[in-house]
Amino acid sequence: MNTFEQNLEKYADLAVRVGVNVQKGQTLIVNAPISTADFVRKVAKKAYEAGAKNVHIEWADEEVTRIKYDLAPDEAFTEYPTWKAKGYEEMGEEGAAILSVISSNPDLLKGVDPERIANANKAYGIAMEKFRSFIQSDKISWSIVAVPSEAWAEKVFPDAPKEEQQAKLWDAIFMATRVNLEDPVQAWKEHNATLQSKEQYLNEKKYQKLHYNAPGTDLTIELPETHVWIGGGSENEQGTAFVANMPTEEVFTVPLKTGVNGYVSSTKPLSYGGNLIENFKVTFENGRIVEVSAESGEETLKRLVETDEGSHYLGEVALVPHNSPISNSNIIFFNTLFDENASHHLAIGNGYSFCIEGGKTMSKEELESKGLNTSITHVDFMIGSSVMDIDGIKADGTVEAVFRNGNWAF
Amino acid sequence: MNTFEQNLEKYADLAVRVGVNVQKGQTLIVNAPISTADFVRKVAKKAYEAGAKNVHIEWADEEVTRIKYDLAPDEAFTEYPTWKAKGYEEMGEEGAAILSVISSNPDLLKGVDPERIANANKAYGIAMEKFRSFIQSDKISWSIVAVPSEAWAEKVFPDAPKEEQQAKLWDAIFMATRVNLEDPVQAWKEHNATLQSKEQYLNEKKYQKLHYNAPGTDLTIELPETHVWIGGGSENEQGTAFVANMPTEEVFTVPLKTGVNGYVSSTKPLSYGGNLIENFKVTFENGRIVEVSAESGEETLKRLVETDEGSHYLGEVALVPHNSPISNSNIIFFNTLFDENASHHLAIGNGYSFCIEGGKTMSKEELESKGLNTSITHVDFMIGSSVMDIDGIKADGTVEAVFRNGNWAF
Ligand SMILES: [Zn+2]
Ligand SMILES: [Zn+2]
Ligand SMILES: [Zn+2]
Ligand SMILES: [Zn+2]
Numbered sequence: 016m017n018t019f020e021q022n023l024e025k026y027a028d029l030a031v032r033v034g035v036n037v038q039k040g041q042t043l044i045v046n047a048p049i050s051t052a053d054f055v056r057k058v059a060k061k062a063y064e065a066g067a068k069n070v071h072i073e074w075a076d077e078e079v080t081r082i083k084y085d086l087a088p089d090e091a092f093t094e095y096p097t098w099k100a101k102g103y104e105e106m107g108e109e110g111a112a113i114l115s116v117i118s119s120n121p122d123l124l125k126g127v128d129p130e131r132i133a134n135a136n137k138a139y140g141i142a143m144e145k146f147r148s149f150i151q152s153d154k155i156s157w158s159i160v161a162v163p164s165e166a167w168a169e170k171v172f173p174d175a176p177k178e179e180q181q182a183k184l185w186d187a188i189f190m191a192t193r194v195n196l197e198d199p200v201q202a203w204k205e206h207n208a209t210l211q212s213k214e215q216y217l218n219e220k221k222y223q224k225l226h227y228n229a230p231g232t233d234l235t236i237e238l239p240e241t242h243v244w245i246g247g248g249s250e251n252e253q254g255t256a257f258v259a260n261m262p263t264e265e266v267f268t269v270p271l272k273t274g275v276n277g278y279v280s281s282t283k284p285l286s287y288g289g290n291l292i293e294n295f296k297v298t299f300e301n302g303r304i305v306e307v308s309a310e311s312g313e314e315t316l317k318r319l320v321e322t323d324e325g326s327h328y329l330g331e332v333a334l335v336p337h338n339s340p341i342s343n344s345n346i347i348f349f350n351t352l353f354d355e356n357a358s359h360h361l362a363i364g365n366g367y368s369f370c371i372e373g374g375k376t377m378s379k380e381e382l383e384s385k386g387l388n389t390s391i392t393h394v395d396f397m398i399g400s401s402v403m404d405i406d407g408i409k410a411d412g413t414v415e416a417v418f419r420n421g422n423w424a425f
Numbered sequence: 426m427n428t429f430e431q432n433l434e435k436y437a438d439l440a441v442r443v444g445v446n447v448q449k450g451q452t453l454i455v456n457a458p459i460s461t462a463d464f465v466r467k468v469a470k471k472a473y474e475a476g477a478k479n480v481h482i483e484w485a486d487e488e489v490t491r492i493k494y495d496l497a498p499d500e501a502f503t504e505y506p507t508w509k510a511k512g513y514e515e516m517g518e519e520g521a522a523i524l525s526v527i528s529s530n531p532d533l534l535k536g537v538d539p540e541r542i543a544n545a546n547k548a549y550g551i552a553m554e555k556f557r558s559f560i561q562s563d564k565i566s567w568s569i570v571a572v573p574s575e576a577w578a579e580k581v582f583p584d585a586p587k588e589e590q591q592a593k594l595w596d597a598i599f600m601a602t603r604v605n606l607e608d609p610v611q612a613w614k615e616h617n618a619t620l621q622s623k624e625q626y627l628n629e630k631k632y633q634k635l636h637y638n639a640p641g642t643d644l645t646i647e648l649p650e651t652h653v654w655i656g657g658g659s660e661n662e663q664g665t666a667f668v669a670n671m672p673t674e675e676v677f678t679v680p681l682k683t684g685v686n687g688y689v690s691s692t693k694p695l696s697y698g699g700n701l702i703e704n705f706k707v708t709f710e711n712g713r714i715v716e717v718s719a720e721s722g723e724e725t726l727k728r729l730v731e732t733d734e735g736s737h738y739l740g741e742v743a744l745v746p747h748n749s750p751i752s753n754s755n756i757i758f759f760n761t762l763f764d765e766n767a768s769h770h771l772a773i774g775n776g777y778s779f780c781i782e783g784g785k786t787m788s789k790e791e792l793e794s795k796g797l798n799t800s801i802t803h804v805d806f807m808i809g810s811s812v813m814d815i816d817g818i819k820a821d822g823t824v825e826a827v828f829r830n831g832n833w834a835f
Contacts, residue, residue, distance in 0.1 A: 040498075049459040049462055049484055049486075052459055052486060052488070055486075055489070056486070056488050056489055056492060059489050059492050059493070060492050060496065063492065063493065063495075063496030063497050064496060067497070068497065068498055068500065068501050069493075069497060069501050070489070070492075070493065070497075071506070072486070072489060074459055074484035074485075074486070075484075076459075076462060076465075076466070076482070076484070078462075078466050079465070079466055079469050079480070079482060082466060082469050082470050082473065082480075083469070083473065083479070083480065085473075086470065086473030086474060087473050087477070087478065087479060087480075088450075088478055090478065091478050091479050096481070096512060096515075096516075097515075098508055098509075098511050098512035098515050099508075099512060101508050101511075102506060102508035102509060102512070105506075105508050106506075
């Protein structure tokens with residue numbers, strides 16, 4: 016086995032043992048593009064070795080997706096098969112874990128009618144509402160990992176020789192996920208401990224508000240009284256540990272739905288539904304997005320905000336030091352999984368119920384009364400930089416430094 | 426576009442326009458291994474161009490299947506997801522067409538515990554019973570086409586240089602499916618007309634029995650009073666024409682369940698559930714299989730017969746001239762779709778309801794009263810050769826030649 020094969024195997028092992036943390040007798044659902052088959056087969060092998068009863072793979076193919084967007088009639092985009100959504104629900108109810116392998120071409124949907132994309136996302140969002148709640152409440156173990164595709168690698172390393180692009184992206188991913196280290200599983204234990212110490216600090220401080228200051232940004236975010244900061248690993252309903260995103264560098268919570276005021280500017284491009292939105296600014300009044308503008312992709316951004324009522328509000332506030340492995344690599348991945356872990360970010364749309372005390376078992380109405388936003392969508396966008404300062408403001412008005420020049424101030 | 430690309434495109438076009446004959450607004454289900462993606466993408470494109478509303482692809486991967494057989498616990502093989510079967514049913518009820526792309530490695534399951542395979546086939550058979558009835562009654566349009574895989578090509582052309590094997594198998598498939606001709610769609614029209622003239626002749630003759638004679642074979646098959654011979658294209662519930670198997674060279678009907686007596690010897694290997702059964706002999710008394718023996722794969726053959734009650738009886742009698750393109754190529758494809766069209770064959774298990782007059786709309790009980798066998802399985806095996814004679818015996822005892830020396834006698 017060469018180094019690459021060894022790393023690929025370590026990566027599959029990490030996804031199975033640390034990412035979804037497969038348990039004996041469990042079903043593992045894997046959502047994956049067919050182009051990632053080499054990795055997925057290794058995942059299946061590791062999962063069965065870890066005791067999985069069944070590895071259920073839902074394959075997809077981007078080229079077929081694009082063919083459909085180009086050639087199918089309009090009505091094809093307003094429906095999603097209910098039986099498939101029910102299948103996910105059934106597996107979720109029986110305690111399945113789910114691993115999503117992403118490998119997208121950031122330009123896949125360039126030139127596609129944005130209404131078709133919006134309709135498809137909406138139909139999917141509505142059909143998958145229940146299963147999504149399993150994920151967003153951490154009822155089941157879930158994890159997201161990435162695998163290079165030719166088009167993605169070319170987007171990230173356009174100046175590298177064609178035959179080296181994918182290898183370079185693999186190296187960047189192995190670095191970002193700590194797979195290049197001797198013992199990635201141990202490295203993740205230590206990394207999780209660091210994130211959890213930040214989480215603990217913030218949870219003890221119980222800031223009422225955060226104030227963001229940077230060029231193009233002057234934003235105040237109020238937090239729900241019972242907000243909970245989360246960093247590093249999670250736990251599912253059964254108490255099994257898992258890591259939802261690999262990599263993860265963030266410590267995050269939910270904003271008070273109606274407590275966001277001011278404006279914020281993006282610092283990295285956002286790839287949404289196959290389109291890129293660049294250099295955009297979002298303005299809030301009492302939580303609601305009242306204005307958006309973008310140098311490119313403005314139409315896509317507007318449609319995202321119009322997805323439903325909840326997509327007019329924020330659902331996530333995430334803190335990421337500018338001095339982090341992904342950020343230090345200076346690579347723009349054109350992929351949220353990586354780029355969000357290089358930078359402070361916010362998410363338009365649904366908030367995670369586990370970011371409210373006792374939220375995992377609350378009804379939607381209870382969660383809303385605590386100030387949580389709900390939506391069929393959840394899209395992260397990046398706002399951090401080396402010149403961003405963040406203050407924590409306590410209920411008594413005390414102001415404390417949380418971030419200075421892009422890094423943790425404590 | 427080179428010749429291969431052109432042929433691939435013609436093949437996809439043929440599968441869509443002649444095979445499943447996609448109609449405007451219809452859903453096309455495609456069952457396909459991920460290794461056949463190049464062909465499947467062309468099929469999707471042609472299907473949308475023909476007016477399909479949606480192309481729903483159910484991808485599979487043989488390597489993952491093998492990993493599961495090797496590593497999963499026993500209980501994983503006794504269940505098949507009900508929600509998935511329901512999904513097929515739902516799409517079928519809404520009039521979807523289904524194209525199966527096969528590309529199997531004939532040795533895929535070599536060495537796998539036959540009980541696991543039998544259990545998996547049984548669980549699948551039971552879960553998919555309703556959807557299978559849509560196919561076996563021609564309620565919906567369905568078609569099967571094949572695409573080479575590396576392992577399959579090596580099996581068929583073991584002596585060709587490795588890098589030429591797949592191209593050779595492609596050529597053989599293009600030849601067998603008439604894709605190598607100038608206008609395959611027109612060629613299929615003519616071919617169907619020939620098969621339909623044989624069908625008509627046999628339906629007018631209304632033979633009560635067929636008698637097979639060849640070395641190792643002395644078999645009498647009684648036919649149901651209301652049997653119907655079928656050759657060439659089929660028609661679905663809506664009256665849309667389709668071609669279920671590409672290639673197809675056979676004219677076939679169903680035997681009277683309890684009317685088969687004597688013994689028959691196989692003339693080609695049978696690939697079943699990833700295992701090969703070779704040089705086998707089957708003996709019948711009043712329709713029931715009372716003895717089987719095989720030079721290799723005997724255990725697999727016995728398990729096939731033990732699948733359920735119906736798998737102890739025959740469900741198909743098919744006539745194929747020895748002088749046919751596939752037979753003349755002298756290639757053993759190790760794949761029933763091709764090999765059955767090079768040779769007379771019989772099928773163990775379920776009979777097609779459309780081979781009984783008015784059978785498409787009959788209940789299972791009515792069909793059984795007409796002499797039709799029902800089973801969760803249907804497996805063809807080859808018995809034809811250049812030395813086989815077949816007589817047709819009328820109710821009044823008249824004996825007429827149907828086949829002589831392997832070819833049509835009329
Ligand atoms: Zn985040
Ligand atoms: Zn997020
Ligand atoms: Zn047949
Ligand atoms: Zn058959």
